[in-house]
Amino acid sequence: MIERILILLLFLVGFSGILARKNIIKKIFGLTLINSAAVLLFVVEGSRVGSQAPIMEQGISQVVDPIPQALMLTAIVIGVCVTALALALAFRLYQAAGSFDIDEIRRRVHDES
Amino acid sequence: MKRPSVTSSAIPLITAMIAVAAVLLPIFLADTPWPVGARDYLQENGFGDSGAINLVSAIYLGYRAFDTLGETIVLLVAVGGTIGILTRSGAILAEGYTNPDTVAGIDSSEEEIPSFSLAREKRKSHALRTHLLEVVTAILGPIVLLFGFYVMLYGHLSPGGGFQGGVVVASGIVFLGLGNRMESSTKLTQAAVLGRIEAAAFLLLILASISGILLGKGFFGNPLSRFTAVPEGFIIMLNAIIGLKVGAGIGFMCIAILGRER
């Protein structure tokens, strides 16, 4: 229970970063945080049904649910890829506008176009 | 001047936060027992179906290999897109740190060179690097590469697999790139070579996924099952291909960001 509350708090911290921070790098951090929160939730809860790692060597029984782990592996990689692309775009925006502040960027970009 | 705009825009933000918290609360608080049907099935049959002791690998490259293909494609597009955006920016990143003056925070005057730095004439392309870094990474690079291939190829038996191994391989490539002084001893740190490995591995992956169709085993079916009764061959093959692709792709991206070569 307490883990899930903490993960929810982590999620909300990340979401507030996306929402309220002006710096786009911090917004990207917020995105990484909420992604991690979702991954954590899935893996932590999926590990409740067993006690051993899902590697079926001799004498292993009662493994944790391997499906959440496999799914989250995919989700983590996708999250990393999206973050990399977002950072590249942030760099491009910094070059165009000379600032990481989203309002400033919007203003400069709209002045140009 | 600034204060009123902050408070007036804070209300929608707070409302949004409360809305999100309220919506997510039931999901986070749900404490129905975790379903065990799939787990029980896998515990019984996962090894027999796929030949992989590591059940996560069995799902990742067996039962749900199509997801993995999608994930690999996301990585491919992200690497290509990131490099494209960075190089098109005509940036310091793409050209490399060739000019010490452009490196923020490092003054080019003689006195302020960090104490571990290389001699000035060797330092041209590595303004921010030190002896320590270069020596250690150069020695560690091949070891890390080897470990990466181990993780990649033994993914069906132990924690690991193509992606994890690939990322280790990529960090090995980055180590080689960092430790590699002006005289190049390996081609693995050249962006062109990495790009080729990545493209070839992607083609191989697509061919592996459709080879099952041609051999009558269906899309993402195991093409090797015609020739051998050991089912894990296909997983090892996919692990190796994905490992190469991921290693080359992420290595490519890091090398491009390091600014070694275009």
Place this chain on the structure above:
Amino acid sequence: MSLEDMVFLPVVLPLLGAALALCAKVFLTGRASRILEYTGVFIGLGLPWLFFVYITPMMYAGQAVSGVIGAWHTGVGIMYRFDGLAYLVNILGFSVAAAAWVYALGAGPKGPSFSSVFLIQTASLAAAIMTADLFNLFVCLEVLGIASYVLIASSDKPGAALASFSYLMVSATAMVFFLLGLYGLYRLTGVLSYEGIASALNQLPDAGGPVALVSLSLIVAAVAMRVAVMPLYGWLPDAHALAPHAISAVLSGVLIKTPLFALSRVLMLMPAGASAGQLMGYAGAVTALAAVVIALSQKDAKRLLAYHSISQIGYIVSAWGAAIQVGTTTGAGVVLMAAAFMHAFYHALFKGLLFLSIGTTVDRAGERNVYVLRGAGRILRAHGERFPVTLICFLIGALSISAIPPLNGYASKAAISYALKGTPHYYLLFAASIGTVASFIKLSRIFWPTPKGSAAVLDDVPAAIPWPIHLSQIFLGLLCVIGGLAAPALFAFVLRLISAGGADVAISLKFYSSGTMIKTLIITASGVLLFLGAITPKGSALLKRVRERRRDFEGLFVSFALGTAALAGWLLL
């Protein structure tokens, strides 16, 4: 090759083409590289048509192919289902994608990297519509998303980078919500396939209770964000307006619709799907009207088109939502879903055509402001267009979207209003049609002949218009006309595919009757009046207010959060 393998061809062939294009980039140079790239594109965008032709009789007979990828155990493997709907959406996607790629050959962006990303995007569209597994849908949507972020950012304008960044942030956030919804459903049911989830939920007491409803609302909201239904539309205008023209055509034509039809597979099975569809239907009808008002206020030509995409997707969503609400096993539901698809298909054609022809024009004129640009026909002539192909194509598109017979937009809007007759949606869509006419009169003014002065030929664009541009425009233009003339036959075909060949759906829809003609006349006349009202000082002051309403980055997330909460509240109460 069995049928079970063949249905993967629309996914695999573009991927193979993408791999070849990528190899062309890194292994070859010059002519050889181009030949391999074009071979890859032919494999990816051309060969699937052989499959579509081959499978048409089976689809017409109501056959559906389904199973588990790789023939694994059902509970763990990925389920797929290729049926009439998947077939139709594939046809939509591949026809517009082919035209857009040919256009890009003439107008850029081009090169093997572009081709490979473009093919990957097409493959992910095909994969998204045929998957029957929730996590696989997540992966497909992510592939789709990342390809479109990269394609939008491939324009050189800094605005495009900002548009891509905004789209990326809001859609990546939405996908995390999708993931949480997936968690909720997996926790309740322990399976990931649509059918498995639905049947497990039906066995639970109270169908899973609030957790199931909230999870479903998170998934629906994340997909609705991609579809750009109000209030989740904020990312679209910038992205579609600033992307390269060929990409705009695909984004508006195909990309915002595929997730919608993919979602319909989920909602048709879920216990609470009907009620979610109902709310989406209302949102769609409101979107249709609100977006057209904003469109009327725009001054940038492509942004005006982008708002029209939102408005037209509103038409589609309102019919689609009503179809989900009554269920697509009923006759009324089939008609509604068929009408929604018809409009989606025809909108893809005419909006693709509009983006391409307007793109050609504004590139040659070097001016995108519809209040400033005049005499565009003369400018195009100065660029070597002896026969006004682009102008005619634009007119076909504009008349289509304004629902003038006998073009295709008329036919599909007639189908939608037939299907929705007697609902509140009907009146909202009627009003939206008037706005559409008015705003296209406004856009058409860029072709208004100027009295004198010779149009300057810009230096930075080639003097002659390359043939691929004309070819793709003519292709889409012809499809628009044929689609209008052959609408009755096509509508019957779509009805049969969506009802899976079985149920005979009786419809009394006559596309070209005197009643619908009079209605068209009323709409057109009111549109002209509205346009005249809009250019009065009072009208333009009002529109300026609409145009310059406050839009900020945070608004995207606030509206997403509130929209999700509203949907969850609707389902719970």
